[in-house]
Amino acid sequence: MTDGAIPVIKDHIMVKEGLNKSSFFVIIILYEGDDGMYVKVLIETRVKSNNMTFTYHVSKDACNNIIGKRVLVPFSNRIVEGFVLDYEEKPDDIDVKGVLKVIDEEPVLNTELINLGKFMSERYLCSLIYTYQAMLPKALKANHKTSAKVKTKTYVKLNENISHDGVKTKAQLEIIKFLTNNKSVLKSEIKSRSSLKKLIEKNIVIEFNKEVYREVSGTVDLKTITLTKKQQEVSNKIKQALNNALVYLLYGVTGSGKTEVYIDVVKEVLKQGKEAIILVPEISLTPQITARFKGIFGNDIAILHSSLSDGERYDEFRRINRGEVKLVIGARSAIFAPLKNIGIIIIDEEHSESYKQENNPRYNTLDIAVKRSLTHKCPVILASATPTIESFARAKKGYYEYLELDKRVNDKPLPKVKIVDMKKEIRKGNKLFSSELIESINDRLNKKEQVMLLLNRRGYANYLTCPSCGYVFKCPNCDITLTYHKTSGMMRCHYCGYAEVKKDVCPSCKEKIREVGSGTQMIEEEVKKMFSSAKVIRMDADTTSKKGSHFKIINDFNDRKYDILVGTQMIAKGLNFPLVTLVGVINADQGLNIPNFRSSERTFSLLDQAIGRSGRADRKGEAIIQTFNPEHYSIVCASNHDYKGFFAKEMFIRKKLNYPPYCFITLIKISSKDFDYGINEAKKVSLYLRKELSDKTRILGPSMASVLRVNKNFNFQVILKYKKDEKLYLTLNNLLKIYEGNSKIKIELDFNPINL
Numbered sequence: 001m002t003d004g005a006i007p008v009i010k011d012h013i014m015v016k017e018g019l020n021k022s023s024f025f026v027i028i029i030l031y032e033g034d035d036g037m038y039v040k041v042l043i044e045t046r047v048k049s050n051n052m053t054f055t056y057h058v059s060k061d062a063c064n065n066i067i068g069k070r071v072l073v074p075f076s077n078r079i080v081e082g083f084v085l086d087y088e089e090k091p092d093d094i095d096v097k098g099v100l101k102v103i104d105e106e107p108v109l110n111t112e113l114i115n116l117g118k119f120m121s122e123r124y125l126c127s128l129i130y131t132y133q134a135m136l137p138k139a140l141k142a143n144h145k146t147s148a149k150v151k152t153k154t155y156v157k158l159n160e161n162i163s164h165d166g167v168k169t170k171a172q173l174e175i176i177k178f179l180t181n182n183k184s185v186l187k188s189e190i191k192s193r194s195s196l197k198k199l200i201e202k203n204i205v206i207e208f209n210k211e212v213y214r215e216v217s218g219t220v221d222l223k224t225i226t227l228t229k230k231q232q233e234v235s236n237k238i239k240q241a242l243n244n245a246l247v248y249l250l251y252g253v254t255g256s257g258k259t260e261v262y263i264d265v266v267k268e269v270l271k272q273g274k275e276a277i278i279l280v281p282e283i284s285l286t287p288q289i290t291a292r293f294k295g296i297f298g299n300d301i302a303i304l305h306s307s308l309s310d311g312e313r314y315d316e317f318r319r320i321n322r323g324e325v326k327l328v329i330g331a332r333s334a335i336f337a338p339l340k341n342i343g344i345i346i347i348d349e350e351h352s353e354s355y356k357q358e359n360n361p362r363y364n365t366l367d368i369a370v371k372r373s374l375t376h377k378c379p380v381i382l383a384s385a386t387p388t389i390e391s392f393a394r395a396k397k398g399y400y401e402y403l404e405l406d407k408r409v410n411d412k413p414l415p416k417v418k419i420v421d422m423k424k425e426i427r428k429g430n431k432l433f434s435s436e437l438i439e440s441i442n443d444r445l446n447k448k449e450q451v452m453l454l455l456n457r458r459g460y461a462n463y464l465t466c467p468s469c470g471y472v473f474k475c476p477n478c479d480i481t482l483t484y485h486k487t488s489g490m491m492r493c494h495y496c497g498y499a500e501v502k503k504d505v506c507p508s509c510k511e512k513i514r515e516v517g518s519g520t521q522m523i524e525e526e527v528k529k530m531f532s533s534a535k536v537i538r539m540d541a542d543t544t545s546k547k548g549s550h551f552k553i554i555n556d557f558n559d560r561k562y563d564i565l566v567g568t569q570m571i572a573k574g575l576n577f578p579l580v581t582l583v584g585v586i587n588a589d590q591g592l593n594i595p596n597f598r599s600s601e602r603t604f605s606l607l608d609q610a611i612g613r614s615g616r617a618d619r620k621g622e623a624i625i626q627t628f629n630p631e632h633y634s635i636v637c638a639s640n641h642d643y644k645g646f647f648a649k650e651m652f653i654r655k656k657l658n659y660p661p662y663c664f665i666t667l668i669k670i671s672s673k674d675f676d677y678g679i680n681e682a683k684k685v686s687l688y689l690r691k692e693l694s695d696k697t698r699i700l701g702p703s704m705a706s707v708l709r710v711n712k713n714f715n716f717q718v719i720l721k722y723k724k725d726e727k728l729y730l731t732l733n734n735l736l737k738i739y740e741g742n743s744k745i746k747i748e749l750d751f752n753p754i755n756l
């Protein structure tokens with residue numbers, strides 16, 4: 001506010017849901033004569049698809065560098081947080097309200113990210129504000145209860161204006177000498193507390209608070225590795241074209257040393273004064289890969305994973321935002337790291353489904369990576385031993401540059417794989433473990449080697465049923481059976497989290513209940529019974545929910561505290577245990593039975609990755625796959641390490657049935673609490689799309705979603721298959737508008753869905 005401005009009370013509002021919950025009045029003041037500025041503020045409104053910004057006034061002293069900061073503004077009887085997106089011309093409407101408070105000292109969104117949000121909002125037809133919420137750590141999202149704050153520590157230093165000639169005691173003199181040499185130090189570092197207190201009282205020493213970052217713990221791996229000729233070739237190809245926005249696909253078999261290639265390329269990028277983003281699936285963010293990068297790049301790294309506390313995440317974000325970090329390693333959302341001069345983006349295990357966000361905004365990390373690479377003129381590297389069918393097809397067509405590492409480092413052999421037909425084993429009376437698997441486990445235990453057992457289902461039993469009347473326990477909110485978790489004694493819904501205590505008898509005929517199917521808990525229990533000398537540990541979503549537990553299991557297994565690791569797909573990817581020489585897949589068919597056009601691809605990829613965990617160091621590896629479908633091409637190809645063979649067969653099927661990469665798919669989800677209303681509206685949606693879209697677009701449905709009822713909502717779907725449809729975006733946008741105010745129906749769009 002300029003001096004001499006005259007405040008004029010223009011308006012006041014009663015705040016109902018203020019920041020500290022109690023009601024209070026806010027007086028909105030406009031300063032006549034204040035030559036501040038006007039800004040566009042984006043806030044969350046009830047109308048979700050509304051991307052409109054609202055104009056507010058900011059006083060002169062606050063408007064400097066305000067774009068990208070969060071502000072508090074009055075909005076229809078409430079005070080809300082919003083993002084300042086741009087400056088605005090002085091509007092004709094003189095009743096413009098003022099920004100009440102600027103929350104951030106530094107902008108949380110830079111211009112690139114503001115534009116990236118607009119791109120996402122158009123690409124996925126989602127509300128703009130959600131795109132920004134997705135980019136920011138929890139503590140910086142608008143309208144979230146901000147728990148993380150800047151952390152400060154107390155420091156002490158000498159007061160240069162006060163003479164310390166009068167000090168006589170030895171301890172005090174020592175402190176003064178120490179502070180003379182060290183300028184300022186952490187208060188806690190000075191051990192003689194009482195002497196320090198006296199010096200502070202005499203004002204000879206001053207206390208002050210200084211911002212510090214929370215330290216993210218982790219180990220450092222300092223080994224030096226010389227690249228093999230193959231690795232060097234691949235690395236050189238990438239390094240030769242670092243200033244181009246090209247997409248590379250690096251197909252490298254498990255254990256081919258992709259990580260070392262990343263390191264070599266990133267070194268060059270940093271040498272050129274640029275920065276790098278390396279994305280890994282959440283589950284591979286193991287202490288192993290991060291330790292390796294820390295060993296090479298030291299403190300220039302920020303590591304973003306889900307077990308960071310809100311505070312740690314907030315600090316890592318600010319370190320990046322301030323340009324104190326050169327390399328960001330993280331899961332999906334690290335693609336939004338606010339680096340200013342990106343030189344490369346690497347997406348490791350690019351086939352991982354964790355790169356697709358499954359709630360609003362339903363973005364695909366690859367789209368964002370490509371968009372940022374165009375802005376920064378830098379390459380994107382997609383790498384995997386089992387690339388998605390779409391990625392490999394694009395590389396074959398020449399849309400992506402293709403790179404290959406087809407052998408393990410130093411020609412180490414890939415594991416020998418045995419397929420076991422469980423139909424025969426069942427006849428022999430072996431329910432969970434085949435004779436081959438039991439024999440091999442015993443062999444490894446004798447040799448003091450380690451074993452990994454994979455079953456992609458957590459819990460104890462799949463479901464509980466009555467052998468006499470067939471009653472099954474189902475979730476009251478969802479159309480899905482409850483999974484029995486033995487350790488907690490509960491039956492749980494894996495969709496909505498509903499849980500109830502396990503019942504022993506059938507509620508309808510009072511017969512004793514039977515447990516059907518097996519989960520990782522049951523495998524763990526059986527393994528412990530069968531191999532009583534072995535030490536067994538389990539890793540799945542249930543044993544890793546506590547912060548740090550994931551790392552502890554990996555470290556303990558790595559330190560040989562356990563002989564056998566039982567787990568879900570979590571154990572299949574990215575891990576490197578030198579002593580593991582046997583991988584057993586308990587039931588390879590789990591994924592095949594799920595109706596999804598990607599089920600073969602998923603099965604192949606999971607098996608190939610799991611097999612790849614075996615024999616990674618000096619000792620030879622083996623894998624045993626138990627299945628009821630020993631001839632299925634995904635299982636046969638995986639056992640032969642034959643990605644290209646699998647690709648050819650799968651492409652043939654995709655072409656026949658017209659699935660990606662031969663077309664694009666967009667899923668329209670329609671849900672309602674009322675079944676009849678929902679199905680009726682779903683029919684209308686389908687009719688509308690048939691009328692509006694190109695006749696080359698295939699419109700399937702409406703049909704019921706694979707799980708009809710989730711959380712008391714009935715789910716229907718319409719599926720669009722198309723190569724190109726110019727009217728797609730306009731039509732879908734209009735569809736959203738039609739249902740905008742309708743609270744009885746929810747319409748969601750999913751472009752390139754992973755679950756159909």
Ligand code: ADP
Pocket residue numbers: 225226227228231252253254255256257258259260409576616
């Ligand atoms: P990938 O990610 O391709 O499955 P990794 O990068 O994990 O493979 O490498 C597999 C193993 O080979 C690791 O233990 C790694 O340290 C080792 N390795 C990689 N490159 C070399 C090399 N040039 N010389 C020796 N060992 C290597």
Ligand code: ZN
Pocket residue numbers: 475476477478493494495496497498711
């Ligand atoms: Zn449920």
